[in-house]
Amino acid sequence: MKERADKSVDKAAVDRRSFLSVALSTCAFTPLATLSLQLATSLAGSLTKEQRDSMTPSQVNDELKKGNERFRAGKMAPRDYLAEKRSSAAGQYPAAVILGCLDSRVPAEIVFDAGLGDTFVGRVAGNVVNDDMLGSMEFACAVSGAKLVLVLGHTACGAVKGAIDDVVLGNLTGLLARIKPAVAGTKFDGEKSSKNASYVDAVARTNVVLVLAEIRRRSPILEELEKKGSIKIVGAMYDLATGAVEFIG
Ligand SMILES: [Zn+2]
Numbered sequence: 001m002k003e004r005a006d007k008s009v010d011k012a013a014v015d016r017r018s019f020l021s022v023a024l025s026t027c028a029f030t031p032l033a034t035l036s037l038q039l040a041t042s043l044a045g046s047l048t049k050e051q052r053d054s055m056t057p058s059q060v061n062d063e064l065k066k067g068n069e070r071f072r073a074g075k076m077a078p079r080d081y082l083a084e085k086r087s088s089a090a091g092q093y094p095a096a097v098i099l100g101c102l103d104s105r106v107p108a109e110i111v112f113d114a115g116l117g118d119t120f121v122g123r124v125a126g127n128v129v130n131d132d133m134l135g136s137m138e139f140a141c142a143v144s145g146a147k148l149v150l151v152l153g154h155t156a157c158g159a160v161k162g163a164i165d166d167v168v169l170g171n172l173t174g175l176l177a178r179i180k181p182a183v184a185g186t187k188f189d190g191e192k193s194s195k196n197a198s199y200v201d202a203v204a205r206t207n208v209v210l211v212l213a214e215i216r217r218r219s220p221i222l223e224e225l226e227k228k229g230s231i232k233i234v235g236a237m238y239d240l241a242t243g244a245v246e247f248i249g
Pocket residue numbers: 101102103125126154156157158159160
């Protein structure tokens with residue numbers, strides 16, 4: 001029984017360092033690569049520059065998908081945050097920058113099962129961009145070397161509901177105005193109300209698509225990196241009920 005448990009832990013530990021495994025994925029089935037992976041795992045550290053730089057944008061995207069699958073399955077990697085803290089204190093080499101919603105139920109690091117130093121995360125209600133967020137993304141990719149820009153919307157988004165309902169409240173009014181183009185731009189057959197969950201989610205999806213377009217339009221730096229293939233810019237929707245992330249382009 002103990003041996004089985006140990007094997008289980010070993011496997012989890014290997015899964016846990018899945019970001020590391022990407023660097024080795026081209027030869028992941030050779031004994032040497034497996035050994036290397038186990039050695040890297042034993043270090044229990046954050047991504048190194050070499051490991052991050054060896055990944056393609058698509059591989060980074062795949063790692064996020066795998067991390068979400070672990071989260072959904074309730075098989076999240078056991079983490080040693082203190083070890084990750086120690087290994088990343090002198091430098092960070094995150095592989096992705098994620099723009100998510102303020103919503104307390106969608107912490108990107110958790111739903112993608114990522115560790116300290118693995119991802120940059122910016123969060124604001126409705127996952128909209130402004131100059132500061134674009135600047136942060138440009139820092140993440142053009143300066144720090146992240147390979148993926150991910151805009152993460154989610155179901156039942158309160159900010160989207162607020163935009164649909166034309167909520168007026170202090171500084172929130174201006175924030176919700178950034179979501180209004182998604183309300184106007186969503187084709188929908190049925191009741192267009194914040195009480196209609198399908199409609200709310202359709203608007204949230206449109207919002208992600210529009211934010212992706214806005215990033216490309218307002219950031220020539222990110223657009224150029226994408227054209228060169230240095231980064232990918234993608235969107236996704238997180239389902240509060242299932243925990244699943246659906247990538248939408
Ligand atoms: Zn939200």
